[in-house]
Amino acid sequence: MIKVLFVEPDRSLGEIYLKYFTKLGYQVKWAQSSNSALEFIDNFNPDLIVLELQMTSHNGLELMYEIRSYPDWGNIKIMLNTSVKETMLKKSPTYKQLGVGKYTYKPNTTLQEMAVSIEALVTA
Amino acid sequence: MRESAEKYIRLEQNMYSKGANNPIFSYIAQNLRSELTKITSNIEYAQLSGDVSLLDDSKYSSQYMLRLIECYLDFLDQTNISQNVEPVSLSALLKNVASSMAPYAKWQQCDLDLNVAGRYQPVMANREVLNTVLTSLSSVFIVAQSEVKHKARPVITYAVTRSNKGITAGIYSNVEAINSAMLKKARNLYGKSGNPMSASVSNGSAGLYMADSLLNNMSYGLRVSKFHKMTGLSASFEPSKQIALV
Numbered sequence: 502m503i504k505v506l507f508v509e510p511d512r513s514l515g516e517i518y519l520k521y522f523t524k525l526g527y528q529v530k531w532a533q534s535s536n537s538a539l540e541f542i543d544n545f546n547p548d549l550i551v552l553e554l555q556m557t558s559h560n561g562l563e564l565m566y567e568i569r570s571y572p573d574w575g576n577i578k579i580m581l582n583t584s585v586k587e588t589m590l591k592k593s594p595t596y597k598q599l600g601v602g603k604y605t606y607k608p609n610t611t612l613q614e615m616a617v618s619i620e621a622l623v624t625a
Numbered sequence: 626m627r628e629s630a631e632k633y634i635r636l637e638q639n640m641y642s643k644g645a646n647n648p649i650f651s652y653i654a655q656n657l658r659s660e661l662t663k664i665t666s667n668i669e670y671a672q673l674s675g676d677v678s679l680l681d682d683s684k685y686s687s688q689y690m691l692r693l694i695e696c697y698l699d700f701l702d703q704t705n706i707s708q709n710v711e712p713v714s715l716s717a718l719l720k721n722v723a724s725s726m727a728p729y730a731k732w733q734q735c736d737l738d739l740n741v742a743g744r745y746q747p748v749m750a751n752r753e754v755l756n757t758v759l760t761s762l763s764s765v766f767i768v769a770q771s772e773v774k775h776k777a778r779p780v781i782t783y784a785v786t787r788s789n790k791g792i793t794a795g796i797y798s799n800v801e802a803i804n805s806a807m808l809k810k811a812r813n814l815y816g817k818s819g820n821p822m823s824a825s826v827s828n829g830s831a832g833l834y835m836a837d838s839l840l841n842n843m844s845y846g847l848r849v850s851k852f853h854k855m856t857g858l859s860a861s862f863e864p865s866k867q868i869a870l871v
Contacts, residue, residue, distance in 0.1 A: 512733070513663045513682040517670045524674060584659065608662045612669050 503623050504528045506547035508538045508564065509582075510556045518551070521612050522619070535559035535567075542568065547577060549623055551615075553607070554583040554590075565599045578602045578622050582615060649834060653697050656832075660686040685732045689764060693832065696761040699754050700835045710843075712747035712865045713755060715794040719783040722759045726767065733767050735779040740852075745785055745792050748862035750843055758836045759783075762796050762858060765832040770800050784852050788861060795859025797852045833858075 505527045509515040515531040522529045530545050532538035535556060541547070550568070554561030561583065568574050580603040581590075587604050590596045602622045605615060664683045671677050723737050730737050763781070770779040779800045786793045837847045840860050850859045 511659070511663065513679065513686070514666060516679060516682075517666050520676065520679075521670050521674065584655070584662070608658055608665075612666060612673065 502526070502528045503549070504530075504545060504547040505619065505623075506538065506541050506545060506550045507531045508533075508535070508550060508552045508556075508561065510534060510553060517612070522616070525616055527619075535561070535564040538564060539567070542574060542577070549578045549580060549602075549619065551580045551582050551619065554581065554585045562593070562596075562599075565601075566595075569599055575600075580618060580622055581605065582607050582610065584608060649697075649700070652834070653693060656693055657690055660690045681732065685729055688729060689768075692760055692764055696757050696832060696835045696839075699757045700838060709751050709753075710749045711752055713750045713752045714745070714747050715785045715792055715862065716741035716743075716745055718752070718756060718759065719785060719794060722756065722763055723783050725760065726763045729764070730767050730781065733770075735767060735770055735781055738780050738782040740782055740784040743785070743787075745787065746864035748792055749865050750845075750862060754839050754843070758839050758860075759794070759796070761832040761836045765836070766796055766798055766857070770798055782852065782855060782857075784859075786852070790861035791863045793850075793859050793861045795850060795852055795857050797850075797855035797857030797859075799855050 505522060507515060507518045507522075507529065509518060509531060510533050512533070515533060519529055519531045530541050530547070532541050536559070538550070538552075542550070552561045552564065556564075561581070565579060568577065568579070579599070579601050581601055582605045584607045586606065590604075602625075603618050605618055610618075663686050667679055667683045667686075671680055719741050720739060723739055727737055763783075766781050770781070777799060779798060782797045782799075784795050784797060786795070833847075840847055845860045845862055847858050847860050850857060852859075
C-alpha cells in the first residue's frame with residue numbers, strides 16, 4: 502500500500518485529506534507542522550510527501566532542505582500542494598535542486614485532481 | 626456555492642496578478658482565498674464521499690471571513706471612529722466577545738476563559754469599533770493557536786486589569802502563538818513589498834494590523850504583554866472621567 506504523508510497546517514484541510522485519501526486506498530498520515538512531519542518521516546517512512554509551504558514555524562521550503570540533506574530520505578517523492586504561486590518559487594535559485602516531483606496550486610486544485618497527480622507521481 | 630467560491634478565488638487571482646498595490650487588501654484577499662479553498666474542498670469531499678461530518682467547518686470558515694470583512698470595512702471607515710465615542714464597559718464587552726467566539730473556539734479545539742471580575746470604570750471609546758478590534762484579535766489568537774502543535778489544551782483568556790496606564794483589556798494564551806515578532810510583522814505590513822514566504826507566518830497578520838490600526842486611531846495602542854504566565858496582546862484605556870460605575 503502506498504504511504505502518503507500530508508504536511509498541512511490547516512486542521513480542516515488536513516482532516517479532509519486524511520479521510521478522502523484513506524478512502525482511496527492510501528495509507529495516510531497527516532502532520533500539522535514541520536517538526537511533526539520529521540517525526541512521521543522517521544516512523545512512518547512515507548513514499549510521498551504532499552507539502553504545503555506556508556507554515557507557522559519552519560516553512561515547507563526549510564523542511565524540504567532538511568529532508569534533502571539526509572541521504573536515506575533522498576528517494577522520498579515530494580509534491581507541493583500550496584497557495585504560493587510557482588512563479589514565486591522559481592525565483593529561488595535552489596528551488597529546482599530540491600527535487601519537487603509535482604507542483605499543484607491549492608486554490609485551483611480539486612481533490613480529484615490531487616488524486617490524479619499523486620497517482621501519477623507514485624507510479625512514475 | 627462551490628461555483629461562487631471558485632469565481633471569487635479567480636477574481637482575487639486576477640486582481641493580485643494585475644498588481645493590486647494595497648498590501649492590506651492583498652493580505653485580506655489571501656485570508657479569504659484560504660478560507661474559500663477550505664470551503665471548496667469541504668463541499669467536494671462531501672459530494673464525492675457522502676460524508677457530511679466536516680461541513681460544519683464551512684460554516685465557521687464563512688463566519689471567519691465575514692468577521693475579517695467587517696474589520697476591514699471598519700478599518701476603511703476610520704474617519705467615523707473619533708466622532709462616535711461613548712463610555713464602554715470593557716468587562717461587558719469582553720464577555721460579549723467571548724460569548725460570540727465560543728462556538729468558533731470550540732470548533733478550533735481551544736477553550737475560552739474570562740478574568741473580568743471587579744469594578745472597573747467605563748472607558749471612552751467607539752463601542753462598535755472596539756468590539757470589532759476584540760473580535761478580530763480573538764480570531765487571530767484562535768487561528769494562530771490552531772496552527773501550533775502543543776501538549777496542553779490551549780486556553781485563551783480575556784482579562785481586564787487596572788494598571789498605571791488605565792484600564793487594560795487583553796487577550797492571552799497559554800500557548801505562545803502570538804509574540805512580539807508577529808506584532809512587528811503586522812505593523813510592518815503597510816508599505817512592505819511581499820515576498821514569496823511572507824505568508825508563512827499564520828494568517829493572523831491582517832487581523833492584527835487592522836486591530837492595531839483601529840486602536841491607534843482611537844489614540845490607543847496594542848502591545849505584547851503578560852498575564853498570569855500567559856502571553857498575549859493588550860491595550861490600555863483611559864477611564865471615563867464623567868461617569869464612574871457606582
